Amino acid sequence: MNSEIALSLSDVSFSHEKGKALNETTLDFRQGKTTVILGPNGAGKSILLKLCHGLITPTSGNIIMHEGYSRSAMVFPKPIFLRRTVLQNMIYVLDTLDMDEPAKIAVAQQALKKFAMEKFADSPARLLSSGEKQRLSLIRALLLEPDILYLDEPTANLDPHATRLLENMVTEGHENKTTIIMATHDLMQAKRIAERIIYIENGSIMEISNTVDFFNNPKTIQAKNFVEGKLY
């Protein structure tokens, strides 16, 4: 059963001063599905996520957010926080929603608890450890209850336990109908959670397959080498 299309890219490309970072790309993302983007450093994964999330505008082509799926949030590899406490950073995000102050605090605290971060509520967010920051960034994204959640290397700095927590959350995401688009370098992780893999290299999509196919029978030589760790 195919779900509705939440986001479409048609002929999207992106260039910066130094050249082209993404070649003409046409793609659909279906509601509630988990897509993992794989590829070497500098392949264009982050650029692709940023384009979808609307952080950067394509040099050419169109990105269509389909009705009912316009709420999106993103976890960055280098999360940015305001010079405030952890709790205040959470509340800041909630200010966009229609809630009274005590409700916001309650929601924020509950969210912190879920990722074992409640004891940091009053710590300055910018002084947390790398893993704590990444957790916080995830919590912040979830507060927005996004239809589409972009995850850019979200477990790069997480310990094994927190990584599992995040992966569980992603798997549960199906029930919440959240569309998840994630870039990672952890092949095992991709295997565990992805329903679909997009393999990208040098700004071009080389392959789009379901996860089992991708790992068992990569269609391209590049993907094959990458999976076997034989890049270059």
Add this chain to the structure above:
Amino acid sequence: MNSEIALSLSDVSFSHEKGKALNETTLDFRQGKTTVILGPNGAGKSILLKLCHGLITPTSGNIIMHEGYSRSAMVFPKPIFLRRTVLQNMIYVLDTLDMDEPAKIAVAQQALKKFAMEKFADSPARLLSSGEKQRLSLIRALLLEPDILYLDEPTANLDPHATRLLENMVTEGHENKTTIIMATHDLMQAKRIAERIIYIENGSIMEISNTVDFFNNPKTIQAKNFVEGKLY
């Protein structure tokens, strides 16, 4: 054959406004050895590395850099670059050494080549992808030819190929007599490269073992749970 001691910590502890991040710690690091620090997010790994590297000063206790091993460099999880090109960032580091301009450029370009970064020489460093930044950070640290190299999650954002490159470099480090102290969340990586494991939790060292022992027979229940991914 035990090599010389390059760095000693005696009764070192570190506190910040929110409490104690490292409890009284006594430790030695031997020249040319690779030590990996493991532990959950917020355990105090980065604090320990920063203390050793001299970025922060201990609240109590002493850190002794033994003669002949005072040159140290560090790779951060969130590398900081000057608002300059990649090449200029490299040259900036070399300015501390006694070299003429052409020599510096040559050395920097060679170093970039080693990590397949030569095509970025003229790109603004701050606009690189997350993995490219991390490579650059490593290249920069190596330019200083340090006696002790601190690596804080150095492969968190690297693709499999680059990760292997770094690990090879660490293993080769023995020949260069470089002492390596590394924090990581990748247990497989720890297994591959560590000679000694320090397991830390809540600011306290729970266990110091050689790698084989640590993974096969962890002495503490905490380390055992961590290795099995059963934290909390």
Add this chain to the structure above:
Amino acid sequence: MAENSDYFVQSLYLIFSLNNDLMEIIGLSLYVSLTALFLATLVGLPIGALLATKKFPGSNILNIVINAFMGLPPVVAGLFVYMMLSRSGPLGILGLLYTSEAMIIAQSILIFPILAALSRQIVEDLNNEYDELFRSLKITASRRIRTLLWESRVSLLTVLLAGLGRAIAEVGAVMIVGGNIEHSTRTMTTSIQMEISKGNLELAMALGIILLFLALSINLMMHFVRNLHQKSQGTYRDE
């Protein structure tokens, strides 16, 4: 020189027997400069922040013009206000010329470009850092500006102090639109000017030193308020 320092001691003595006239003058100086700072801040900071965060047709030119207006001579600002408020001017019926209101208007015009240009720079630097976050959260432009101003408030304090310094030290504009009228528009700086033209250089110097002490106390006060606030929140040490 020995004679000069004698005069100086005399003047200081004269001053420290703080008489009512002096208190009145100090009060007016503070009132005019602080009100002007307040008004200019109210307009200058948002405009600075807007220019820092938005590119729009002409924003580049506006930037350059505001930078240039930091070089607006006080007397010219004064003259402009004079021409507006004078009986033959468009706002003549208000009868504001030679009142403290006129001085406030002139000083506000004078320090507005300073506040706008310098806050633009500081907010722009911070905006570069936070840009992705704001865009990811789809924050509105006005909220972005409010957030940036709040986050950079410690740095902006220096900008406010620069504006206050300019206002409180300024004499050209207040002289023209205020007129240094005794018991009405006489400020510290116009008094200093007057004493200089009388040749009472030591008295002028002594008055200048009082003015500096005034500026110093304001700075000290702000410093302590800031520290207190940081302590009470415990969290505003930047990385």
Add this chain to the structure above:
Amino acid sequence: MAENSDYFVQSLYLIFSLNNDLMEIIGLSLYVSLTALFLATLVGLPIGALLATKKFPGSNILNIVINAFMGLPPVVAGLFVYMMLSRSGPLGILGLLYTSEAMIIAQSILIFPILAALSRQIVEDLNNEYDELFRSLKITASRRIRTLLWESRVSLLTVLLAGLGRAIAEVGAVMIVGGNIEHSTRTMTTSIQMEISKGNLELAMALGIILLFLALSINLMMHFVRNLHQKSQGTYRDE
């Protein structure tokens, strides 16, 4: 107002028939202000950067004092220099009073605190960001300062323009130590002052507008130089 604009047109005509005297005055204004800016920058920026990067006993107090000195009235700066350079003062034998050198000295003193305080703030913000890098590389204090100044040069430009604005618009100090001597120490602002006291308000206004245009051209020039430089390096777009 109709009458005023008539005068205004007249003055504009006067301006565009640029005569030698006017050119001389403009030249002197530029020479004095730019030289003062140069000198004050030479001292102010390093001191600002030092205060931004180092805590030492008294650095806090020094900060507050420099902030307060942004409120130094020009006439007081002028008086101080007068007392130093006057024939009866300690440096009287140099015979510098009523020369352009005296004006440069007075303006340098006047704008030094502005450059130091504002650059301190901007460099401090950047230093917070780079601190770990510098400490990891064991960079010397002086190299740290040089790097920070270079890295923040675009932001510091606004500070320099603020200093230049203050210098070029200033009249109190140059009047006292320069004396508005024709063909020798007459600047734009002292001319404006003179015309106002002659009741030539429109001419004063016109001169003020020329001064603003001057400031505008300097700003434009700097803007283009900066853009050119950024283009040629291609790399200075901040994140």
Add this chain to the structure above:
Amino acid sequence: YNNNRPITLMATTTTEDSGLLAVLIPQLEKDTGLKIQVVTFGTGKVLRSAKDGNADIILVHDPQSEKDFLSRGYAKERLEVMRNDFVLVGPKSNPAMINPDETITSAFDKIFEENAVFVSRGDESGTHKAEQRIWNAAGLNINNFSQSNYIVTGAGMGRSLNIAVEKPAYILTDRATWLTFKNRGNLAILNQNGKLLSNVYSVLSVNSQLHPHISEEHQTRIMNWFKSEKSRSIIRDFKFFDQPLFEPIS
């Protein structure tokens, strides 16, 4: 002393603004062979700066202060060179109904009686002192004036005139400034009658014994020139808007 150093002649603003110095100084330079630099301030500041040794010769118009300056030994010689006069200007509507033919004291009396608005420079300048002399001669105490109608500006002549134009108000000014002043608005000369309105300008040579850099010989050359018939004729012939402005004192 340095022979090449230009002579500093410090004068009150009015003498320069009227254009007199522009004809006087080049001739002075030519006849004495000295290089002369002119600095102009208000009388108070001129006296002070001269006392500090920053002038060789001064040209001012406050006889009382000048005599004081001389008697304290700051100056060697005082020479009255010329005079013009003060005039009472006021709004053309003339609310105090001042008559051009009455004496200045009676005019001041009317201003006081009608409680008309009056602007005083209040800066202890020569003009301010002259104004005080007239109030005294009229037997009036300005402290009895209502504060809002007796406006003390503490500013120079031109700036005070600007204020008088705006109010509008009566004000005492020297004729030279009045003639050069462009922003006259609705003000006009209403009275110029009486000895009390005389405005005498003098040159003084600063005491060179107090300031070794000053050349006494140069000073003497200049003072002698001011005593010469040539200087007097220049002053007499000087016309401002086709009116003679200064009258030489022999």
